[in-house]
């Protein structure tokens with residue numbers, strides 16, 4: 505057991521070059537926990553805000569003013585750390601102190617505790633004695649809010665090496681498909697610049713259908729059978745297209761509009777044609793009934809809520825009641841504190857909702873989410889494929905796979 509002896513913050517920059525905060529927590533004067541907060545570009549309406557009035561300096565000022573409240577707390581007592589943050593901010597979305605502060609303080613404290621206990625973070629976060637490794641889910645092609653004009657409206661085309669027996673095989677397979685897709689894109693368009701989106705997926709000037717086609721070709725060129733060794737996934741991020749006034753999805757880059765019924769058809773066709781193992785936010789964040797239709801129609805696909813469920817246990821309970829999804833993204837900074845996110849994970853696991861622990865499009869080089877994915881029994885870890893801030897998480901999973909506590913890959 506170790507007590508917090510110091511807590512300090514600093515201003516840093518994330519992978520998009522935007523300002524963010526990093527928090528250092530030291531317990532017993534020697535055990536350092538250090539966490540730098542990520543942030544999203546396609547954010548859900550009901551997720552925690554990153555900073556009060558968008559100002560990271562304000563979060564740091566608040567921490568400095570109230571730092572004494574944390575000194576002397578048990579670093580491993582996540583509930584006390586969370587309650588102390590809540591004594592400073594009881595808003596539903598951490599608008600007073602910023603979700604980034606709640607994120608960084610709670611994870612840094614647990615990291616400090618894990619150092620004091622001389623055990624890996626995932627073990628400090630879970631009382632389990634064995635763990636299975638989540639499959640890496642990686643972005644091979646980006647569009648939507650993560651890439652510029654001319655790219656697909658769909659935000660992410662993803663791959664998951666579902667036939668892999670080890671984490672190394674899964675990582676290497678994802679890397680090889682990402683590389684092969686570049687070859688396919690260069691053949692398709694000799695002027696392709698090798699440009700990439702925020703998460704490292706290629707960002708070609710292609711429409712949605714063509715982007716899916718070339719992704720499937722890259723998989724098949726390597727001798728894999730789509731849906732067998734390697735499967736495709738899509739994050740539609742449909743709230744980006746949803747126009748509340750028109751009550752339509754506007755696919756502005758491709759030049760068409762979908763009514764809510766047409767959107768279900770549109771998503772269903774893609775799920776069927778490309779045998780998707782994973783379909784995220786196929787309809788907008790408040791379309792619980794439309795998501796339920798897709799969940800019913802595709803029991804073998806992970807029909808996943810991200811903006812729909814925003815790592816909020818109450819919203820997840822609503823989604824469970826209406827059978828709106830069979831899987832859900834876990835992004836700690838959507839919830840705010842790690843305590844909130846672990847409560848969310850408990851509800852998901854009790855109700856057979858498959859978890860996917862996820863990065864944000866604006867990331868740090870931290871790798872705590874590899875541990876959080878293990879501790880929450882996540883089936884997948886959505887962390888990208890290339891780019892230092894993405895590879896850092898995959899490399900940490902590879903390091904952790906050397907531990908005797910991890911026995912094989914998760915079942916998806």
Ligand code: PEP
Nearest residue numbers: 544545546547863864865
């Ligand atoms: C996502 O939508 O799943 C995602 C990772 O993007 P962002 O961080 O921009 O929300």
Ligand code: MG
Nearest residue numbers: 739741784810
């Ligand atoms: Mg998403």
